[in-house]
Amino acid sequence: MASAPLTLAEELSETGEFIDGIAAIVNEGVVLTSQLESQLDTIRSNAATQGMQLPPEDVLKDQLLERLIMSEIQLQRADRIGLAISDEMLNRSIAGIAEQNGVAFEEMPRLLALDGLDYAEFRRSLRDEITISQLRRIEVGQSINVAEREVEQCIADLEGNVVANSEYLLSHILLSVPESASAAEIAETETLADEIYARAQDGADFRELAVRYSSGPTALEGGSLGWMQGQQVPTLFTDVLQDMGKGDVSQPIRAASSFHIVKVDDLRSAVQRSEVEQARVRHILVQPNELIDDATARQQLEDALERIRAGEEFGEIAKLLSDDPGTANLGGDLGWAGEGVYAPEFEENIAASEIGVVSEPFRTQFGWHILEVLERRVYDNTEDLKRQNCDVRIRNSKAEEESQLWMQRLRDEAFVEKRI
Template identity: 35%
Template structure:
């Protein structure tokens, strides 16, 4: 189990696309790091208003259309608004979106040249994973997409492209990264001598009450009162994850409102200013942003670069079902939900169910995974595990290994040995070097591509 769930594996594609139901996009965060672009501007024709779609750029003779840019732009704007991120001028953001699409198109073409393929079964598996993560059957998921105005064929094409991108990057970049002991020493010296805020990382949970554009003062006051009530309940000890699932308008609500551990520089300054001096477990807000009212909880905070000497370890159990030709993913979710109901009513014990049904090496130990520290499991598993209190059982979770039911037994604070600290730093260095190698590779394939800008995108 621990080998298969080893640290620092990149999140699976369904997790990257989980915000589709909220009309968001996986590219929004990367756009925050994009510098201002200088693309040619089309000269408008006096008295002529363009209504038909048209080509804005050619990428190795493959067209990028204005409609593609507009659809991506809408999704990016929605996610940035929900996260309270300040937006650049719309024409500038449209140019950044166009550049993002061009870069993705080049890399997908590179994958095709290398013979990397994605089958319909791969795409279906990704689609079903998103559905299961949102506690929906495949049929319910498609109906939900329809109500959100998301075309299923466009979603599947997006998933296919994202899987291709993941595979080509793994082949061309991840497998070539090496970390030496000297790299670890250099990284430690660099982090110990650098600015504190620059290395601050926060794991925040979030409840958002969206204030519609043009809302009346009465409606704004109503939403503010609701946000204050939720904040008061959170401070009184009500489970924040449950509050997020019940009240939040943000896409993170499906994960109990969690953003996951992020560098402070990748979070809105409003969030960082409100939480940087708080302790783990503290609540901030309601805070007002252009998107609405935010309530935040500090789940974890650390200084990047050097792992904490004292860490929180969790001892958990799990039941793993692996979908196959005889067991669909939806059936696995339904089966685990049935066992969860048995646990809630006292009809069965988690240990006994794991011994009898789990398709994992830990089954003989009643699903016991032993004591685990941060980063020991894959992110999608660890995120859900960390949101549980001792004695609590999760809803079915889809990971790249199958479908899980997780129970947290207990938690403790423990001190890392020098060797354990270096191993954590090794993972951090690998992530850093992988990111640097990915940027270099992306620039290289971009430099060898033929790109022709036709006309600037219109919004």
């Protein structure tokens, strides 16, 4: 989101009219009227396509302006801590979107133009989304700890649990309670949650209720959370979902600083077992530095390769030569791992290597490597996935509350002046 000086935001045209206006001043930046109107147009268009009734114009505009203000605050925070999304990372994200739509990366500008979207604006908006996501991961996610006993308890609780063995398409209404809320304010929010639930039970469109009342990140998208595996559903919702079917809406769920209402839009059975291909690999890493340039680092590995082919032990050379502090003393042994663990160039060489044959030197972002694939196997990682999914579930449950508190603190600390 752009942060523009006031003189630029209120630049006059030749006729003396404002080219753009300021919807809100946010610390040293602004939210422009054009940004607000553009997003309003998008929401109106999406609502019309989905046949969804929107709240009154003034309510919708205030909700959207608050979202834009929070985005601006978070982007300013990211800028202050030096968080930046590289073009490479952005292009990878766009390539993933292109793949999901069955088109080539190069076709994205044309595809977006057919929907009336500007490619440069799409890139800017996506970069902002990724920046905010990374910021939350850093400032919220890394502050969340999951104890081993919590994971073990989660696994025990999920054994035979219908939720854990299903996948859910959920929608969600979040009603936040300020950190310093009085008992009366909490009671008022609880009453509103009960009223929303009653309206949903009477047949009101859940999407419209979410747009009107929810303060969740997907509120203006009708509260949709998309598909998620049962083991990844926040623990806060697990007991409630146990007895819910397609189309059901939960009673308000109380959390420490919020109330939640969940709707099951759809559900399906989840896959029970999982197998992955793994390789056990050892490597030697030489990192260029102020004393060893790139060519010298490669030559050192060329020499090491010749020594190995002449009969010297790979592991002994790794102990003496490798710059990888985690594996050098292990003779370069990285242990078992599947796809997606290592750098792309590293994984390409694993895939291309025969067992017991040392690769030619190759470069990654970490330096120069040679590697040897020691073994390959098909590994049943179902139990590993259970642990990973429980870890994710617990973190997601904690993150919902932590994220709301973190955003509220950012909002409270920011200078905000709404101009509309």
